[in-house]
Amino acid sequence: MNMADKDYYKKLGVERQATKDDIKKAFKKLAMKYHPDRAPDDKKKEYEEKFKEINEAVSVLGDDKKRAQYDQYGSAAFQPGAGFEGFDFSDVMSQFRSGTFGNFDDIFEHVFGGGGRRTRARRGADLLYETEITLEEAAKGAEKTIQFNKLEHCRACDGKGALKFETCHHCQGSGYLQRTTRTAFGIFQQSGPCGSCRGQGEVAQDSCAECQGEGLLRKKKKLEVSIPAGVESGLRLRVAGEGEVGEQNGPPGDLYLQVQIKNHPYFQREGMNLYLTVPLSFTQAALGDEIEVPTIDGKAILKIPAGTDSETIFRMQGKGIPSLRHTGRGDQLVKVKIEVPKKLSRKQMEQIKELHEEKASKGFLKRMFG
């Protein structure tokens, strides 16, 4: 969508994910407010302009097919000559003026099409795709290209199910039939969808060979997806609109990406924290040392104080997994395991014995006298 495009969502004050009902409500509110008949004398032009704008916006967003085109191509798709179905605003305006519309609901009938093809529109099914990532990818986030099969519009017939159509002779191609009712209050004209062509305005002459007239085909689809940093195994990410295509211009379903994190050779994860066990030599533990330990971001230095016991856990702050909601980062907890040497010289043996006795007696005295 380029900059010159009109933002129809903004004009109606709705979110891009707004439902048809939201759009209807927003339109109704604005249409009431900016109805040209309600404009103060000095604001006639402004109100009319605004009224025109919201009508244009709803004519597009209120129609699933046009809305999909707009989401894809922007408002340029609806400029004269763009080759898409346009919307004749003057039509609504003149009916407004002449009082043909009894109330706002009639306008909705007109703008939103009412019955016909719209009621047969069905949202496409959601799809589930499982993907495996490494712990590093879970910590840093990742871009993945995934490939899956989904229902799409048949290209051969452009999703119409047939290549040749003829104009419906019941409604002369309009898709609507006019009905005139005479009542004590005057003449009412009502338009409803044409039953012969189900509001399509045309009827198929043949059936598309590619899709057997379904208008839909199952096809392989490649998609780039972003996996945010901090994901956990089992999390489902929603990729809006990437599910199966809707039938009869219904909106597409969503794609759910289920993430599985592979086991790591040495890190264990618990929430945002990472756990790691590293070996420590007897001397390193006794005398203290600076050792290199792996972290999810690469190597880091961990200071081991002299006299460290086996199974001591050191906390490396902020070296864990970032929070999915960007509210911080977990820690890395390193457990040291002192490796007892299997072969000792006589001299080493004596030294250790001495050390052991000294430590044991100290501990004993300490316990006795505090």
Ligand SMILES: [Zn+2]
């Ligand atoms: Zn086809």
Ligand SMILES: [Zn+2]
């Ligand atoms: Zn018809």
